[in-house]
Each structure stands twice: as C-alpha cells, then as structure tokens.
Amino acid sequence: MIRRLLAAGSLLLACDDLPEVTVVGAHVEVAADPGRQLCGGTLAHMDAFVRSMSAELSLPPPTGVDRVRYFWLENDDFHERAHCPRFSTACAHSGASFARAAPENHELAHNVAGVLGGPNPIFNEGIAVAFEGLRDQFNVWLVNNSVGLGLPNVDLYDLLTARSSERLTELDGYPVAGAFVAFLIRRHGLDAFTRAYAALGPAESVAQIDHVFRDELGEPLADSVAEFDATARTCRHEGYDAKLVECAAPELPWSGDVLVHHRTLDCADDDAVGPYDGNTTIVFQTLEIREAGGYELRALADAAVSLVPCAPCSGPEQVGASYLGPRTFWLAAGRYSVRLRGRANATTSVGFRLARVPGYPPPDSEE
Numbered sequence: 001m002i003r004r005l006l007a008a009g010s011l012l013l014a015c016d017d018l019p020e021v022t023v024v025g026a027h028v029e030v031a032a033d034p035g036r037q038l039c040g041g042t043l044a045h046m047d048a049f050v051r052s053m054s055a056e057l058s059l060p061p062p063t064g065v066d067r068v069r070y071f072w073l074e075n076d077d078f079h080e081r082a083h084c085p086r087f088s089t090a091c092a093h094s095g096a097s098f099a100r101a102a103p104e105n106h107e108l109a110h111n112v113a114g115v116l117g118g119p120n121p122i123f124n125e126g127i128a129v130a131f132e133g134l135r136d137q138f139n140v141w142l143v144n145n146s147v148g149l150g151l152p153n154v155d156l157y158d159l160l161t162a163r164s165s166e167r168l169t170e171l172d173g174y175p176v177a178g179a180f181v182a183f184l185i186r187r188h189g190l191d192a193f194t195r196a197y198a199a200l201g202p203a204e205s206v207a208q209i210d211h212v213f214r215d216e217l218g219e220p221l222a223d224s225v226a227e228f229d230a231t232a233r234t235c236r237h238e239g240y241d242a243k244l245v246e247c248a249a250p251e252l253p254w255s256g257d258v259l260v261h262h263r264t265l266d267c268a269d270d271d272a273v274g275p276y277d278g279n280t281t282i283v284f285q286t287l288e289i290r291e292a293g294g295y296e297l298r299a300l301a302d303a304a305v306s307l308v309p310c311a312p313c314s315g316p317e318q319v320g321a322s323y324l325g326p327r328t329f330w331l332a333a334g335r336y337s338v339r340l341r342g343r344a345n346a347t348t349s350v351g352f353r354l355a356r357v358p359g360y361p362p363p364d365s366e367e
Helices: 002-016 042-056 078-082 105-113 121-131 156-160 165-170 174-188 190-199 206-217 221-231
Strands: 028-032 068-072 090-093 096-099 258-265 281-289 293-301 304-309 327-331 334-342 348-357
Touching: 028 042, 042 105, 068 105, 078 096, 090 105, 096 105, 105 121, 121 156, 121 165, 121 174, 156 174, 156 206, 156 221, 165 174, 174 190, 174 206, 174 221, 190 206, 206 221, 258 281, 258 293, 258 334, 281 348, 293 304, 304 348, 334 348
Parallel strands: 028 068, 068 096
Antiparallel strands: 090 096, 258 348, 281 334, 293 327, 293 348, 304 334
16 A cells, blocks of 8 residues: 555655755665755665664555655755645655755654554554664753653644644644653553554544554553553653664773773764765664763764663653763763764764763762
8 A cells, every 4th residue: 555655746846946865774764855965875874774763663664666755855846846734844655755955864764653543643653753873963951850851742632633734833732742652652652552553544633542542452541541641751862862873873992980982083984974954964773871970971073962761760860961071970870872973064073981980879869
C-alpha cells in the first residue's frame, strides 16, 4: 500500500519541478536542489536512523524501489513545490519527505511510522518527536525537579482533542506529545504501544482513545494521563528522545579518570553530519561513565559539546554543556551520547576534556 501511495504521489509531484535523485543510500535517496551539498556522513546517518527506527517498531526497513525519497528544497517556493502546510517547515507525504534542511529525521520518522497507521496528531507527531534525535540543538541544561524545568504547561486533554498538527503547534504541544508517547512506550513497552497506535484512527474522541487504551494498554486513558502528569512532566526532549543513532555511535576511551578527545572536523569527513538548516556539522560519539560522581566538562578549541545520558530521564543528573566554559556536574553511571559541533563551511578544530572531580557532592547533598 505504501508503494502504491508513493507511485500515485510521484505522478502528482512530477508537475512541481522537483529535483532528480542525486545520492542513493540503502534506505533513503536524496533529491536536492542545485547547490545543496550533504556533509560526508549525512546519508549514512539518515540510513542508520531509518534502519534503527524500523527495527524498534519491528518493521522491515524500506529498500530498493521502496526507499524513502528525501526532497531537499530551496526556501523561496518550498510550500508550493512540496505541498506542505503553510505553518510547517517540513512535511512527509506520498511516501516521501520534504524539507529545507538535511537531515530532518522528524520527517523520516513519519515515513517509517506511517506504515502502522495515521492516528490523532498527538500520537502521529508524538512518535516522530520521540524518535527524531537531538538534531543540531546544543542546550546547556540541568534537569532537576526542584528547579521547575520541564515541558510546556499545556493540558494533555487539549492535545488529545487537537484535530490537526497546526492546532498542536498553536498549543506548543509537540514537546508534550513526544514526551507522552515516550512515557507510554516506557510504561507499556513498544509492542503494546504500536498495537494501540495502529488501532487509533485519525479523528478519535477521548472516549474512543480510552477504549483503545483499555484494550491494548490495559489501563484507562485517565490513569495514563494522571501518571504522566505526576512523573514525566520534568522530562524534556533531551531526556525522553530515543537517541537511536546518538547512543549507537562509537565509544571514546578513557585514560584513568580523564577523557580527552580532539580532532579536526570537516563537512567532507565520512562521519560528519549536516549542514542541517545552516552552517553546522555534527559528529556523534559515546562514552561510558563507569562510576557516578562529579565530572568537569570542558570544550576545547572551536567546539560546542553536548553530553546527554542514554538512559531515559534518569533524574537530576541529566546534563549538557557547550562552549560557555568548563562546568562540573554530578553524572550517573551509564552510557552517554556525545556530540561535537563544528562549521560546515570550514575545517574546524573540535574537542573536549572530561575529568573526574573527587569529593564533588551528589545531588541534594547538604554540602
């Protein structure tokens, strides 16, 4: 059915002066407007994302003629050529993705999940937000329930009754939709969630959603909403996102209690991802914190660095840092996603130093 939709869409889109395919991967093929150039690792990154999300949802990844076609288009006449809603910056339809940036994994997530069905916007957009990755944003943040950081203060029932993605945008509902989907997956497991996702229709009432929750998730909708509001409202996107590609990246080695990583970063490098919607190149790695404790994180050279735990919303130790200077944090033991950012139009020197700080007090310590 998806292939037939793409074929029908191709006939329609052929009239809109869309570019021809310029590069072909295992699961994604890119059709870019003239002058638009992917960084060396971007196609592999997009392939890895589609493959990983398909595996998570127990779906075969698209290959051959079923590859996702990714249209990377200029800004000026984007909406006319892409047939995307005016409020949107990108969209997915007809088995393809349409974007003004590359990569834009949110739209690829729609292409993957679209095989399962097309439920209410809170679930349709929520699954894309919950799986899309952290893109090129680098926030300095420390999540701690006591300081009141967290999701936008929007009533979940307003999102459950939103009938369009545009309405979800007006309510600032995308982060909450993603958090709710990620919470349901943590609470009930992916198999149960995907059954519920497939059973939900595009215009379900709250009563109909409740019926699906009882049948597929084994609890009333009201119980899920109450538990989400009580336990998951402080879990921001950096914490709840699946980080499928980020947390599968190569691991960096320690030297005792110090980890120093330094390199040049060029858009042409095989592991460089970008340019996103500007002059940005990202390289992905991971590291393992073997023992919980205080750690000083210091960006080196021209880099911005982010360090985010792979464990979802594990508590106040969720942390990130950038080029604002050295900071010391309490880090829980476990695997962390490390992202270094450079410029896409020049070779840059990037790196960071992470060192254990003995005696640093843990969270909620009275010291």
